[in-house]
Amino acid sequence: MERQTGKPIDVQKEKEKRKKKSPNLLKVFKDGIFSNNPVFVQMVGMCSVLAISSSLSNAIGMGAAVIFVLTLSNLVISILRNFIPDEVRIPAFIVVIASFVTMVQMLIKAYLPALDQSLGIFIPLIVVNCIILARAEGFASQQGPIASIVDGLGQGLGYTIAISILAAIRELFGNGTLLDNRIIPEDFTIGFLIQPASSFIILGIMFAVANAISNKKKNNK
Numbered sequence: 001m002e003r004q005t006g007k008p009i010d011v012q013k014e015k016e017k018r019k020k021k022s023p024n025l026l027k028v029f030k031d032g033i034f035s036n037n038p039v040f041v042q043m044v045g046m047c048s049v050l051a052i053s054s055s056l057s058n059a060i061g062m063g064a065a066v067i068f069v070l071t072l073s074n075l076v077i078s079i080l081r082n083f084i085p086d087e088v089r090i091p092a093f094i095v096v097i098a099s100f101v102t103m104v105q106m107l108i109k110a111y112l113p114a115l116d117q118s119l120g121i122f123i124p125l126i127v128v129n130c131i132i133l134a135r136a137e138g139f140a141s142q143q144g145p146i147a148s149i150v151d152g153l154g155q156g157l158g159y160t161i162a163i164s165i166l167a168a169i170r171e172l173f174g175n176g177t178l179l180d181n182r183i184i185p186e187d188f189t190i191g192f193l194i195q196p197a198s199s200f201i202i203l204g205i206m207f208a209v210a211n212a213i214s215n216k217k218k219n220n221k
Contacts, residue, residue: 022143022144022147023143023147025146025147025150028147028150028151028154029150029151029153029154030154031154032151032153032154032155032156032157032158033154033157033158033161034158035214036155036158037158037159037161037162037210038131038155038158038159038162039158039159039162039163040162040206040207040210041210042131042134044129044130044131044134045066045129045130045131045159047122047125048062048122048125048126048129048163049159049162049163049166049199049203050196050199050200050203051122051196051199052118052119052122052163052167053163053166053167053170053199054167054170054171054174054194054196054199055118055167055170055171055175056164056167056168056171056178056179057115057118057179057180058115058118058119058167059160059163059164059166059167059168060160060164061108061112061115061118061119062119062122062123062160062163063156063157063159063160063161063163063164064160065104065108065119065123065126066126066129066131066132066156066159066160067152067153067156067157067159067160068100068104068156069097069100069101069104069126069132070131070132070135070152070155070156071149071152071153071156072100072152073093073096073097073100073132073136073140073152074135074136074139074140074148074149074151074152075140075145075148075149075152076096077092077093077096077136077140077141077148078140078141078143078144078145078147078148079145080092080096081140081141081142084141089137089141090133090137093133093136093137093141094127094133096136097126097127097132097133097136098127101123101124101126101127104123104126105123105124108123131155131159135151135152135155139151140152162206165206166199166202166203166206169193169202170193170194170198170199170202171194172184173189173190173193174189174190174191174192174193174194174195174198175189175193175194176188176189
């Protein structure tokens with residue numbers, strides 16, 4: 001009996017299947033912030049959200065790093081999408097992402113050493129952040145450079161807003177400060193809120209609020 005073999009995969013056709021019509025850029029940007037927020041909706045990149053959200057300065061720094069890496073990696077992957085063999089696209093994406101992570105890590109080390117110490121291992125871990133790789137595979141590899149830049153900015157800003165809200169709540173009510181400026185007297189702070197466990201509770205409440213708002217909008221339509 002002859003051994004049956006599957007039909008050879010037409011890589012070009014597979015790439016064509018993944019291509020979509022050019023999206024509405026404003027919608028792409030707004031989706032990253034609201035309806036497709038990486039934290040509140042997709043629930044990806046949670047490790048850094050939970051770990052470094054004890055202060056607003058850390059959150060803003062991490063958010064800026066993610067925006068930088070996400071936007072530029074989206075751009076490069078979109079430009080190279082027709083030249084990257086389908087079989088090695090994920091390793092290729094990781095190489096591109098790692099290159100930009102290395103750049104941002106070196107810049108932070110050189111110009112913001114205090115932030116580098118605060119963020120620690122979480123800067124190099126951006127390489128394996130689900131947000132970055134998901135947008136590379138799910139969007140940038142299928143769309144043009146402009147749309148990919150807009151997607152990177154929207155998703156990065158959505159991540160930054162989410163982690164900044166969480167960090168602001170924890171720092172303000174847990175430490176009584178915002179960006180190291182005293183707002184609430186120390187005697188009126190809740191020390192538990194700056195502990196790692198509090199991030200799970202506060203984030204859960206934020207998820208509940210986000211879902212309630214989303215459901216209310218759906219019911220009003």
